[in-house]
Amino acid sequence: MEMNQTRRIVLRGAGSIGALSALIMAGVLKPTAAYAADWNKAAFEAKDTPAALKGLGAASAAESKDLVLKVPDIAENGAVVPVDVISNIPNTTSIAILVDKNPTALSAQFSFANGALPEVSARIKMGQTSLVKAVAKAGDKFYIAQKECKVTVGGCGG
Amino acid sequence: MKNYIVTIPAAVAVTALLAGCAGGPSRSEAEYRQLALDTIKRDFQAKGQAKYERLTADELQQACNAHANNPPPELAAKLAGAQLATVKLPADDKYLGDWKSGEKIAQSGRGFTWSDKAENPAGGNCYNCHQIGPNESSFGTVGPSLLGYGKTRGNSPEMQKYTYSKIFNAKAFNLCSEMPRFGHAGALNEKQIKDLVALLLDPASPVNK
Amino acid sequence: MADPMKIRAQMKGDVAEIRILMSHAMETGQRKDAAGNTVPAHFIQSITIDVGGKRVVDGQTGTAISRNPVFGFKMKGAKAGDKVVVNWVDNKGDKRTDEATVA
């Protein structure tokens, strides 16, 4: 029952430009939110983790056990690797996910406000076995955690 | 030699399942086999290199199909002889190729599907069903593990010849084996089979380390 | 036009769990099609979530997010009936906004 209600709401979802403008006018969305202009190009296009961290301003991130990174030891499929990050570091305001050996290391970064808990679950692509890293920002300091995830061959080898 | 080969009992105990059902089958097994064949011939179509003719079972396949992979002894003996006769041994009497190349062939699962190009060489599909080298953890278990194959069996000329023949036509040694007849089917050529023999028997191959 | 998202927002105790499914190709720009041509990068770059009229998550994403992205977030301070508005924008300027109600 609950699912059906959700579905109906989604189907009524405001997909058109008109509806979007209405939301902006209603003050639900800030106009800036509708454009990806503030996308951190330097960080997202960085080829390796050090450069991506620099792009995030997190070059000096310190290892922390209070930053919990959950990824499988072995990925069932490198195209869809589940990643959960939970920060137990007080005053965490953002979390980023990186994969050392991907062509571009940075996968995503999320900032939290207004009651959002500093945790995220996402699914990412991995081209090969690699260290996966989570970076959290708390105050003006950065923290890092890492775990290896193996990517294997499977299926009928075709 | 024969006891090195693990037979996979196919069509095991299929009847047990039906016991609990209310209405049983209304025809005999042979009738359903015929119905299955008629349905396949009607409802399948050629695609890519997978031509319609592939649906027709050859003499050996027919015997295995008709007797649940266990043909009566007389028929089996006749067919086994015919299968052994298909094995073409190398003219130069050399069986050990290059194990490194053999590993690549063993890794490849390509060949003979309707999405494979007919002109591209087929792979051995070996890891699909067998554990072979110690560095490949993604291996199948339809066939027995071949890790240490040469270490336990030695590398005698007879063993080389047997291994070559087994890959060429597994049915010569185990009539309704699940393993394809790679040489007989034209999937692997002489050089490729020699390379696979080397992968399994060469003392330098990681399989035997 | 982009396909609708599916948003589920549910109170579990005093925490609202928000799960979002998005319909997007998330092309990396490195994949080649059957003809051998590189498929141009096409991926979501920005994701925002507003609950009860307040911005709670502001995210940026790259090409390594899986096709048909799935995200999960949690928040405190929300209540049943609050409106959840999720918005994404991709590198080609395509965008989509959908909403749901916290249950």
Added chain:
Amino acid sequence: MKRSIVMATALTVTWSLPAAAQTKDANAEFEKFRAEMEESNPAELFELKGEELWKAKRGPKNVSLAESCDLGQGIGKVEGAWVKMPRYFADADAVMDGERRIVWCMTEKQGFKFADIAKKPFQGANDNNAPDITNLVTYVASASKNMKFDMPLHDDKVRDAYETGKAMAAYRAGPYDFSCNTCHGADGKRIRMQNLPNLSSPEGALRGVQGWPGYRMTGGVMLTSQWRMNDCFRQQRFPEPKYASQAVTNLIAYMTGNANGQMYKGPGIKR
């Protein structure tokens, strides 16, 4: 070719543990994340589209399936229909699986041409959209979530489809001498890392029908049981089973019959 992930390089992994132990661990590891993966399954996106399609007036006859299509539980009724098919439909005088039945409704009730549906019935890897029929199947299947398989095997015609499917599964031919049972006739077998269900056992048959239609992580596409059968025959090195043919229904009947009495969890997520 199989994976369209970030890089197309061949993947080689070196291990320090004995390989067999790792594989066992690997499958346990996959299972740990399975519940989470299933909880938020992109299949739901296809289900949404399927529901819209089911209710929309479409085709040359401009009627909806909701007002014209009987999946065996009454016109337009989708709840529980999926787990009770294949079944015999008198109006078509045939035993049909769910997908075949929806195709029949689309051609007979809505006036679509079969050839148009059969031209590209499955979503290709990395295709942006699934065919309408796939979305419809996903919607109909989702309406049997958490219900038990209950194919009417006591019906003689269904029984014939089941028995014929069983015999088809044992039929060996082609260049590699394969049958369905070569891979799916015994317990505890794997192709590479992939576990192979034994379709003759209740547990294995359930795994054969569970999670279909399913969202496939490889290529990020939604695929149906009809596709699963089709791709098995590709790997069996056979010619292709015709789309929505009796042959495919028979095989689905064989698996569903063996899975009877067990719970269907709805559209799944596949490797």
